[in-house]
Amino acid sequence: MSSSAPAKQRVRKSPKARRAEIVGRAATLALTEGLECITMRRVAEDLAVRPGLISHYFPVAEELVAEAFGTAASEELEELIPAERPAGSALDQLARFFARATGARYDDMSRLWLNARHLSRFRPVLAERVAVQEAAWRDRITRLLREGTAEGAFRPADPAVAAIQILVVLDGLGVHANTDRSNRPPAVTNMAVVTAERELGLPEGSLLALVHDAVASGTANGAAASEPLANGAVPPAPTA
Amino acid sequence: MSSSAPAKQRVRKSPKARRAEIVGRAATLALTEGLECITMRRVAEDLAVRPGLISHYFPVAEELVAEAFGTAASEELEELIPAERPAGSALDQLARFFARATGARYDDMSRLWLNARHLSRFRPVLAERVAVQEAAWRDRITRLLREGTAEGAFRPADPAVAAIQILVVLDGLGVHANTDRSNRPPAVTNMAVVTAERELGLPEGSLLALVHDAVASGTANGAAASEPLANGAVPPAPTA
DNA sequence: AACGCTATTGGATGCTCGACCAATAGACAA
DNA sequence: TTGTCTATTGGTCGAGCATCCAATAGCGTT
Numbered sequence: 001m002s003s004s005a006p007a008k009q010r011v012r013k014s015p016k017a018r019r020a021e022i023v024g025r026a027a028t029l030a031l032t033e034g035l036e037c038i039t040m041r042r043v044a045e046d047l048a049v050r051p052g053l054i055s056h057y058f059p060v061a062e063e064l065v066a067e068a069f070g071t072a073a074s075e076e077l078e079e080l081i082p083a084e085r086p087a088g089s090a091l092d093q094l095a096r097f098f099a100r101a102t103g104a105r106y107d108d109m110s111r112l113w114l115n116a117r118h119l120s121r122f123r124p125v126l127a128e129r130v131a132v133q134e135a136a137w138r139d140r141i142t143r144l145l146r147e148g149t150a151e152g153a154f155r156p157a158d159p160a161v162a163a164i165q166i167l168v169v170l171d172g173l174g175v176h177a178n179t180d181r182s183n184r185p186p187a188v189t190n191m192a193v194v195t196a197e198r199e200l201g202l203p204e205g206s207l208l209a210l211v212h213d214a215v216a217s218g219t220a221n222g223a224a225a226s227e228p229l230a231n232g233a234v235p236p237a238p239t240a
Numbered sequence: 241m242s243s244s245a246p247a248k249q250r251v252r253k254s255p256k257a258r259r260a261e262i263v264g265r266a267a268t269l270a271l272t273e274g275l276e277c278i279t280m281r282r283v284a285e286d287l288a289v290r291p292g293l294i295s296h297y298f299p300v301a302e303e304l305v306a307e308a309f310g311t312a313a314s315e316e317l318e319e320l321i322p323a324e325r326p327a328g329s330a331l332d333q334l335a336r337f338f339a340r341a342t343g344a345r346y347d348d349m350s351r352l353w354l355n356a357r358h359l360s361r362f363r364p365v366l367a368e369r370v371a372v373q374e375a376a377w378r379d380r381i382t383r384l385l386r387e388g389t390a391e392g393a394f395r396p397a398d399p400a401v402a403a404i405q406i407l408v409v410l411d412g413l414g415v416h417a418n419t420d421r422s423n424r425p426p427a428v429t430n431m432a433v434v435t436a437e438r439e440l441g442l443p444e445g446s447l448l449a450l451v452h453d454a455v456a457s458g459t460a461n462g463a464a465a466s467e468p469l470a471n472g473a474v475p476p477a478p479t480a
Numbered sequence: 481a482a483c484g485c486t487a488t489t490g491g492a493t494g495c496t497c498g499a500c501c502a503a504t505a506g507a508c509a510a
Numbered sequence: 511t512t513g514t515c516t517a518t519t520g521g522t523c524g525a526g527c528a529t530c531c532a533a534t535a536g537c538g539t540t
Contacts, residue, residue: 012487034361117354164416168409169409171416176404252506252507254517258517280497291498292518292519300498
């Protein structure tokens with residue numbers, strides 16, 4: 001052996017790359033283990049660097065937490081509803097949105113929202129970031145609803161209100177997903193989609209059918225298949 | 241001055257009384273400042289005793305946290321739906337339930353649920369208590385729905401499912417209450433009641449009117465007036 | 481090939497927390 | 511009143527945390 005000590009070798013990277021690396025690790029840490037696990041020591045350990053380095057890029061720890069959440073949330077939003085919509089109608093996009101947002105793959109994000117909202121009580125910087133992301137999610141859904149209205153696909157009383165209602169139900173489901181999830185009745189699992197159908201003036205079951213299709217065809221934004229919705233509940237054929 | 245030191249005098253109480261005192265303080269602490277503020281030192285300080293005393297009654301801190309949550313949650317449930325229903329129909333009781341559960345007075349409890357659900361990730365003992373309370377709340381609502389069904393007041397497809405749906409919407413609203421709450425559209429505020437009306441087969445706006453009455457008459461279980469629901473939205477006259 | 485900039489290290493400091501324990505003093509019974 | 515039991519104290523200990531800083535070594539420039 002040339003040396004008995006671990007002989008730590010430094011790897012020097014550009015500030016930009018290093019910073020991105022840190023935020024990236026913190027973001028996945030937030031999604032998998034929770035925001036409170038984002039600590040100087042922990043992130044440093046995962047990246048095989050010294051804690052001092054992290055605090056060099058983020059002199060105040062809370063800043064990193066906020067950044068991590070912001071990154072995770074905006075990336076997920078991009079998966080749910082891409083900023084520039086791919087081929088297909090607004091209705092199809094809405095179906096893809098629900099396919100992902102009600103699938104098992106969304107559980108981590110759902111939990112992260114819960115986590116972030118709670119932690120916001122004690123961390124003002126994070127709170128601001130949460131408010132920003134909340135607005136971003138709401139606005140992007142609202143926009144999609146407006147587009148769908150323009151396309152004649154649906155007619156919400158107020159797109160902005162409908163967007164909030166959808167988010168409220170999704171959040172409610174997410175909260176319960178953390179404990180229940182197993183043996184959950186289809187009538188509960190489908191609440192979000194059913195709410196959307198009602199508020200958008202869609203025929204009962206029509207959107208639900210589209211969501212099922214989206215799940216089946218793996219089109220549910222973001223590659224691999226997410227879990228099917230509620231298997232027992234076969235939706236009635238769309239009326240329109 | 242007889243002594244220069246603060247001259248701390250001990251107050252000796254019965255274990256039962258002291259324990260209750262500790263749990264009580266911890267419970268209100270949980271409601272007002274959050275479960276993570278329940279620390280040996282903090283509770284001791286509030287009670288003007290030494291930290292060692294707290295850890296004497298609760299050798300493991302997590303136990304106190306769980307106990308505090310359980311107490312707060314079960315007391316609130318008793319306010320929402322008393323175990324033995326006072327005079328009045330099940331429908332009236334349901335209206336009183338919503339009057340309180342959607343009022344400003346419920347905000348703390350709503351936040352506590354959020355807090356507890358999140359913290360459950362890291363604290364197994366608390367997680368079990370949360371599961372117990374979740375079941376208790378669900379079961380008591382289910383029972384009330386069954387009673388109302390027996391009284392012919394409403395006809396839910398499945399009382400147990402309807403109970404969960406109501407809770408999901410309430411939780412969703414609670415989650416958003418932590419950030420929004422201001423300038424919230426009536427169509428959002430009323431979501432819980434509207435959901436109940438739909439799932440219970442009640443005429444649109446009928447329950448909402450009863451809830452408004454309950455708020456106005458201050459009958460909203462638990463003394464003082466809670467904030468009115470959505471002031472702008474005058475519900476249509478009940479059809480039945 | 482030598483230099484200078486700065487990304488990175490290694491260590492120190494002080495904080496809050498849960499947990500543990502011998503000593504003490506209040507209350508109740510004899 | 512005296513004595514015993516135990517509720518309560520007061521202090522200690524180690525772990526994990528953010529934050530700060532002087533020294534070091536990697537890399538692009540010259």
